[in-house]
Amino acid sequence: MAELTYREAIARGIAQEMRRDESVLFLGEDVGAAGGVFKGTVGLFEEFGPVRVRDTPISEQAILGAAMGAAMTGLRPIAEIMFADFFAVCWDIVANEIAKTRYMTNGQMSFPLVIRSGNGGGLRFGAQHSQSVENWAMMIPGLKVVVPSNPRDVVGLMAAAVRDDDPVVFLESKALYPTKGEVPEGEIVDALGTATVLRQGSHATIATLGLMVPRALAAAEELAAGGIDCTVVDVRSLIPLDTQTILRETSATGRLFTVEENPRVLGWGAEVASIVAEEAFYDLDGPVVRITTPHIPLPAADTLEDMALPSVERIVTTIHKAMNS
Amino acid sequence: MTTTEASPVHDVDFKLELYRSQVALRRFESRAYDLFLENYVKGTSHLSIGQEAIAAGVAAAMRPDDWTFATYRGHAHTLARGVAMTPVFAELMGRANGLMAGKGGSMHLTSVEHGVMGSYAIIGAHLPIACGAAWSAQYRGTDQVAVVFFGDGTVNIGAFHEALNFAAIWKLPVVFVCENNLYMEYTRTSEVTAVAHPAADRAAAYGLEPIIVDGNDADAVYEVARTAIERARAGEGPSLIEAETYRHGGHSRADPGKYRPDEEVAFWTSAERDPVSRYRARLVELGVDEATLARVEADVDAEVDAATEAAKAGAAPGEDLLMKDVWANGGAEWRN
Numbered sequence A: 001m002a003e004l005t006y007r008e009a010i011a012r013g014i015a016q017e018m019r020r021d022e023s024v025l026f027l028g029e030d031v032g033a034a035g036g037v038f039k040g041t042v043g044l045f046e047e048f049g050p051v052r053v054r055d056t057p058i059s060e061q062a063i064l065g066a067a068m069g070a071a072m073t074g075l076r077p078i079a080e081i082m083f084a085d086f087f088a089v090c091w092d093i094v095a096n097e098i099a100k101t102r103y104m105t106n107g108q109m110s111f112p113l114v115i116r117s118g119n120g121g122g123l124r125f126g127a128q129h130s131q132s133v134e135n136w137a138m139m140i141p142g143l144k145v146v147v148p149s150n151p152r153d154v155v156g157l158m159a160a161a162v163r164d165d166d167p168v169v170f171l172e173s174k175a176l177y178p179t180k181g182e183v184p185e186g187e188i189v190d191a192l193g194t195a196t197v198l199r200q201g202s203h204a205t206i207a208t209l210g211l212m213v214p215r216a217l218a219a220a221e222e223l224a225a226g227g228i229d230c231t232v233v234d235v236r237s238l239i240p241l242d243t244q245t246i247l248r249e250t251s252a253t254g255r256l257f258t259v260e261e262n263p264r265v266l267g268w269g270a271e272v273a274s275i276v277a278e279e280a281f282y283d284l285d286g287p288v289v290r291i292t293t294p295h296i297p298l299p300a301a302d303t304l305e306d307m308a309l310p311s312v313e314r315i316v317t318t319i320h321k322a323m324n325s
Numbered sequence B: 001m002t003t004t005e006a007s008p009v010h011d012v013d014f015k016l017e018l019y020r021s022q023v024a025l026r027r028f029e030s031r032a033y034d035l036f037l038e039n040y041v042k043g044t045s046h047l048s049i050g051q052e053a054i055a056a057g058v059a060a061a062m063r064p065d066d067w068t069f070a071t072y073r074g075h076a077h078t079l080a081r082g083v084a085m086t087p088v089f090a091e092l093m094g095r096a097n098g099l100m101a102g103k104g105g106s107m108h109l110t111s112v113e114h115g116v117m118g119s120y121a122i123i124g125a126h127l128p129i130a131c132g133a134a135w136s137a138q139y140r141g142t143d144q145v146a147v148v149f150f151g152d153g154t155v156n157i158g159a160f161h162e163a164l165n166f167a168a169i170w171k172l173p174v175v176f177v178c179e180n181n182l183y184m185e186y187t188r189t190s191e192v193t194a195v196a197h198p199a200a201d202r203a204a205a206y207g208l209e210p211i212i213v214d215g216n217d218a219d220a221v222y223e224v225a226r227t228a229i230e231r232a233r234a235g236e237g238p239s240l241i242e243a244e245t246y247r248h249g250g251h252s253r254a255d256p257g258k259y260r261p262d263e264e265v266a267f268w269t270s271a272e273r274d275p276v277s278r279y280r281a282r283l284v285e286l287g288v289d290e291a292t293l294a295r296v297e298a299d300v301d302a303e304v305d306a307a308t309e310a311a312k313a314g315a316a317p318g319e320d321l322l323m324k325d326v327w328a329n330g331g332a333e334w335r336n
């Protein structure tokens, strides 16, 4: 068992797959010799060389177009979009081309590719380098979407994403890059579409994702001290969505709170809340409550950004109030 | 540029085949137009009437395992690679015996087994995708070439420029074929483009030679494509070809194309400019007898008729197709 940072786990996960399978290539801006702007891919260029780890021009459409063309002809590319906000300049390739072409061609083609990207806030970068865009990706039929919350899951979900025969949008919470966690030795391969229960409680269930997972866990500790014992579910994979785990854990406690980094409107928790309302309504002891970033572009100043993103304090007070009303 | 073998373009049998291919594209498209007017083809369709020499000439220069990337105006490019008429008609009509069982429609014709790696309806998107296929061929050392067709209007979208630069820096085996038919949908491309030759004048920006070819002369198209494809196969990188042509009809559906001056239409549709009549005259000049040409034309007509009927006989796609093939496992499940 080694302790790795979330950022080191990225390189470890990619390297695990590139060693195993020559059809796995990696491309993006500054990913090679520079090791990535977040230093998430240090060492890959040295180990796999410039043919398999390719630096690209600042051409997001070309990066993802190239990944798509390579995938349809038998390779398994991993493409990096530096900041998830930049999906907006290549969204056609993601939403119209990669996502739709298998269906439109009646299954003639598959797109086994991974698009990884630094997602979300916490670094005071301002509105164009901080948005949490998992709901953009989630609402496009034909895309799978995962968001790991810890170094072990980075490795395991990366392996699952690379080995999957469908396109996977792999969103890394930027603010988690320096965080550490235990990662077992040897190969780690997770399954997409599996949520994990990180904490078991009896009073309320919190479903959460990515950067919000450590905050939800910290909030659960505080709430427990005040007599509210929470289950915490790390959703991990938005598509496919492990609805059964969420429903089961919600029914067990009778209350569901979602903690989401994405802006409020049509965030992933809205879909979860609607599923729970339809399928577990009679197990609920109170309304489903969503704790999200407000529906605003993210501000840059540390004080403002901290107000915007769900904090441990906001999670605690929201749940406390809801449970005592 | 290297030309390794003598060109077959001087061979009469080769020419006769190229003629047959152009006649097939012409008559397929004419029938598709009729079927649209008869409401058999719903939605939309974009015809290549007047531009057949490009699809036919380039396809003749491709190896069976090379890849075509086409646009929504892609019936001709698909058929030219050897795809049968019946599934293409049927796809236009939304039938279960369609090329994609009715799930793609006229704008997305795809036949992987023929190297037709899709027809794309977002302007410019398929240029970077073709680069990716070429990158894959380069990495795997298969010496396959990707050929990507697009229009004159497409040179003003960002994806064009990203793809050209990308192909140039990685020396990718990709051939970019711009079919300059002078118009976008309803606007003359020259009115909205900074340079006179939309593709060729941009070539220098990517370190490429400007190549302009008479797109209504299948032999000329074939020769220029052959050279570009050989170059790509030899690892010498991409080429950008601008083929000058004209669509005889409107942009799509039943557009009468009234935004174009009469003299211009008359010039381009004249027997001297029309690629099919021109090619026929060339064959006559070379001594091919009338009976041979008439037989080629009659065979094509019979093929078009039979394919029309076979397509019409197809069933409507069933509900089983609706939730199929979103994912590689064949299904559409997004949750458990």
Ligand SMILES: Cc1ncc(C[n+]2csc(CCOP(=O)(O)OP(=O)(O)O)c2C)c(N)n1
Pocket: B073, B121, B122, B123, B150, B151, B152, B153, B154, B155, B179, B181, B183, B184, B185, B189, B251
């Ligand atoms: C991104 C995008 N913008 C606009 C359109 C609508 N559109 C469809 S065809 C077309 C004209 C394209 O002209 P050109 O590239 O010259 O090709 P042609 O139709 O002449 O073959 C336009 C604007 C589109 N499909 N995609």
Ligand SMILES: [Mg+2]
Pocket: B151, B152, B153, B179, B180, B181, B182, B183, B184
């Ligand atoms: Mg045009």
